[in-house]
Amino acid sequence: xxxxxxxxxxxxxxxxxxxxxxxxxxxxxxxxxxxxxxxxxxxxxxxxxxxxxxxxxxxxxxxxxxxxxxxxxxxxxxxxxxxxxxxxxxxxxxxxxxxxxxxxxxxxxxxxxxxxxxxxxxxxxxxxxxxxxxxxxxxxxxxxxxxxxxxxxxxxxxxxxxxxxxxxxxxxxxxxxxxxxxxxxxxxxxxxxxxxxxxxxxxxxxxxxxxxxxxxxxxxxxxxxxxxxxxxxxxxxxxxxxxxxxxxxxxxxxxxxxxxxxxxxxxxxxxxxxxxxxxxxxxxxxxxxxxxxxxxxxxxxxxxxxxxxxxxxxxxxxxxxxxxxxxxxxxxxxxxxxxxxxxxxxxxxxxxxxxxxxxxxx
Amino acid sequence: xxxxxxxxxxxxxxxxxxxxxxxxxxxxxxxxxxxxxxxxxxxxxxxxxxxxxxxxxxxxxxxxxxxxxxxxxxxxxxxxxxxxxxxxxxxxxxxxxxxxxxxxxxxxxxxxxxxxxxxxxxxxxxxxxxxxxxxxxxxxxxxxxxxxxxxxxxxxxxxxxxxxxxxxxxxxxxxxxxxxxxxxxxxxxxxxxxxxxxxxxxxxxxxxxxxxxxxxxxxxxxxxxxxxxxxxxxxxxxxxxxxxxxxxxxxxxxxxxxxxxxxxxxxxxxxxxxxxxxxxxxxxxxxxxxxxxxxxxxxxxxxxx
Numbered sequence: 113x114x115x116x117x118x119x120x121x122x123x124x125x126x127x128x129x130x131x132x133x134x135x136x137x138x139x140x141x142x143x144x145x146x147x148x149x150x151x152x153x154x155x156x157x158x159x160x161x162x163x164x165x166x167x168x169x170x171x172x173x174x175x176x177x178x179x180x181x182x183x184x185x186x187x188x189x190x191x192x193x194x195x196x197x198x199x200x201x202x203x204x205x206x207x208x209x210x211x212x213x214x215x216x217x218x219x220x221x222x223x224x225x226x227x228x229x230x231x232x233x234x235x236x237x238x239x240x241x242x243x244x245x246x247x248x249x250x251x252x253x254x255x256x257x258x259x260x261x262x263x264x265x266x267x268x269x270x271x272x273x274x275x276x277x278x279x280x281x282x283x284x285x286x287x288x289x290x291x292x293x294x295x296x297x298x299x300x301x302x303x304x305x306x307x308x309x310x311x312x313x314x315x316x317x318x319x320x321x322x323x324x325x326x327x328x329x330x331x332x333x334x335x336x337x338x339x340x341x342x343x344x345x346x347x348x349x350x351x352x353x354x355x356x357x358x359x360x361x362x363x364x365x366x367x368x369x370x371x372x373x374x375x376x377x378x379x380x381x382x383x384x385x386x387x388x389x390x391x392x393x394x395x396x397x398x399x400x401x402x403x404x405x406x407x408x409x410x411x412x413x414x415x416x417x418x419x420x421x422x423x424x425x426x427x428x429x430x431x432x433x434x435x436x437x438x439x440x441x442x443x444x445x446x447x448x449x450x451x452x453x454x455x456x457x458x459x460x461x462x463x464x465x466x467x468x469x470x471x472x473x474x
Numbered sequence: 475x476x477x478x479x480x481x482x483x484x485x486x487x488x489x490x491x492x493x494x495x496x497x498x499x500x501x502x503x504x505x506x507x508x509x510x511x512x513x514x515x516x517x518x519x520x521x522x523x524x525x526x527x528x529x530x531x532x533x534x535x536x537x538x539x540x541x542x543x544x545x546x547x548x549x550x551x552x553x554x555x556x557x558x559x560x561x562x563x564x565x566x567x568x569x570x571x572x573x574x575x576x577x578x579x580x581x582x583x584x585x586x587x588x589x590x591x592x593x594x595x596x597x598x599x600x601x602x603x604x605x606x607x608x609x610x611x612x613x614x615x616x617x618x619x620x621x622x623x624x625x626x627x628x629x630x631x632x633x634x635x636x637x638x639x640x641x642x643x644x645x646x647x648x649x650x651x652x653x654x655x656x657x658x659x660x661x662x663x664x665x666x667x668x669x670x671x672x673x674x675x676x677x678x679x680x681x682x683x684x685x686x687x688x689x690x691x692x693x694x695x696x697x698x699x700x701x702x703x704x705x706x707x708x709x710x711x712x713x714x715x716x717x718x719x720x721x722x723x724x725x726x727x728x729x730x731x732x733x734x735x736x737x738x739x740x741x742x743x744x745x746x747x748x749x750x751x752x753x754x755x756x757x758x759x760x761x762x763x764x765x766x767x768x769x770x771x772x773x774x775x776x777x778x779x
Contacts, residue, residue, distance in 0.1 A: 347506065443610075
């Protein structure tokens, strides 16, 4: 009875692992593996090459960031939100729960493309921020003009120009090489406008312009990805933790409440110890899941710009499917990923044992 | 006196917690839902309007993006493909998982323990990390079998594709990737069916397959539903594997199609937004319909992975 599923399992999961180990030690370069005799086992050279490859370490570091954000971001946040609902600190628990889980059901591809659009340099985020900047600038400009009792067409006072520059001197310097002269010239050009139009036009020129180019900068382009990772999956852990909290014996908490325990200490001394097992299981789930970040990053940045946001899975994909294929290298990366996740999972098991994780009933 | 002081302090702290809690909940809920709503709202703008008004409400609801995107992206066939892949792989993997779960839980055997632990090991493997070897295996098998068939004289080696670019391979790989979690949950579940029931049926002369059909399947409907609710979104949203297994447009799934579509049409925002909404709607509706069941099952089931 277990034979048919076992064969499929071997075909899809077990055999590729073996194949991957063999190929990572070989010099296979496309063509047929069997029958041509061109493939030889050449040893651990690929791994040596990999370890001296700066792009590999870069991708590896990004992977670690994602693991860290997953384990120390998604889990605590999910736990905290679940606690708020569980203790009925907020009403309408099912409603919040339902809303917060929505990101987890949407296709990761859609999510990646969507956030790429939102974070694009002249996208909606920039539009909102610039709108806010603009209207606050308009208000300030209006006040300055009022204080000088300025009507369009009046003689322009130097003090007023200075005050206008002072509203946001950096933005003014960006707009004109010589802000003083530039503003005077602009006001003169616009002298046929009504006062309102003048203020609008001047604000458009002088207010601060911001463009959200996180995704294109060296230092910041991982941030949006980490944020979206958090955005995507926190809701799922919220639901898992909430389900497990509901299994906790209510009397323990009630008696603690009667003894005058505060929310903080209930969370710390009752809920977290009780949930230890599921926290550990979620960490494993998290680590395995964070190595699955391929689709999200692939659709959001494609590993770019210039490989800054690359993770191991994307680097592997690039080696195997883009340009001339380097299959041994790709397989070596694949094996590194498997090893890495197994090591991390072993580590969580160790931590669990060290903290006396007896309640491993899950 | 003491007591009232204590009470007041409590209610004040509770009040702070409540306010704080609502603010946090509101912020996170808005964060979760606003981008999605933004996407839906923008699918009703023309590209021209989007370029000047990205964050606001559409001035006029423009619905022609949807038929345009649907036709340009061939979403009809993609949608059908996604349904086929999801239904077939979730169905087959559910059946096989239950079969194996029954075997592991109720049929004593020497080797079954080892095989079971091999399956459990698979819980830790993610198929995405194996996409390169899976691709190579699939293409190598095709070329070897193709050569074989050419020697026999059935067809030419180049035209033979059993695995690459076939629905069969996609479903096979999906079934394989779903088996570990399915078998784990089914084995745990079938263990809870009383062994005496199985033994009584054995004494009455029923074979294991008859027992499976008549006793195990009817009693295991709940776990099959759980598996379905967990696996349907997983398979529907899957991208990494189908991306390497299929290159023909007519075999692609909806997420793959959306990705390709948004790459080729990057300047036509109206259609792109419509495509993205088409991509997110099926699972959003699935979630809204089965919200309660999904919530319960994710909570109960996923931890065990």
